[in-house]
Amino acid sequence: MFEWDLWPDRRTLRLCEPPRAVVVDMSVLDPTAGRPVGFAPSQVSLRVRAFGVRVEREMPARLVAWLQLCDGQWRALCELPIQSVNGVSRATVTLWVPPEAMRLPADSRTMP
Template sequence: MFDTWERSTEYPTLFPASRRVWVNTARQLPPSTARMDELPLWVRSGGVFIEPRMPGRLIAWLRRSDGSWVAVVELELSSANQRSRATATLWLPAGDVSPADEQST
């Protein structure tokens, strides 16, 4: 993903990582206000299931030009019925990611 990113040793802005984390998805991907009992069953079962807090894998920290940090995280997503799966790469504010110990993910 970062093959063409300049890697300065004097002023590094990219820190590759591989660490389990908890991702706060509630701010970036908030739930809809639709009532579940008003949705067709095929939508409820076949749609992507996103919880407010999900396990993920931190793959990098990237420094923004304003000095703040962005966490680059991979999430394994699935449909509510577990028949469909996809990996999502999210770029999130640092505050939306927290470390996870190996037992909790």
């Protein structure tokens, strides 16, 4: 994933140990996120509707680190579990998330 030991300046890298549960507002990253499956164009096959990734407007994630950009802004490194609509396929993706696109969950003691 990310080789932290190759980043010696820890003033621009803040690791979250342990990782922290957050909720990512996917509509900030992708304005089409969270649309119901019924909004898919009619030419999208049933196979894609079933096996395609479900992206909700808000999705649970794990905040792993903060990294400062050269212009002074910060980005969160988040691990986001995803799955297909039918639940058969699963993966974890890593996203760079702006601070305004995430929040703590209502019960911040639970980890996704």
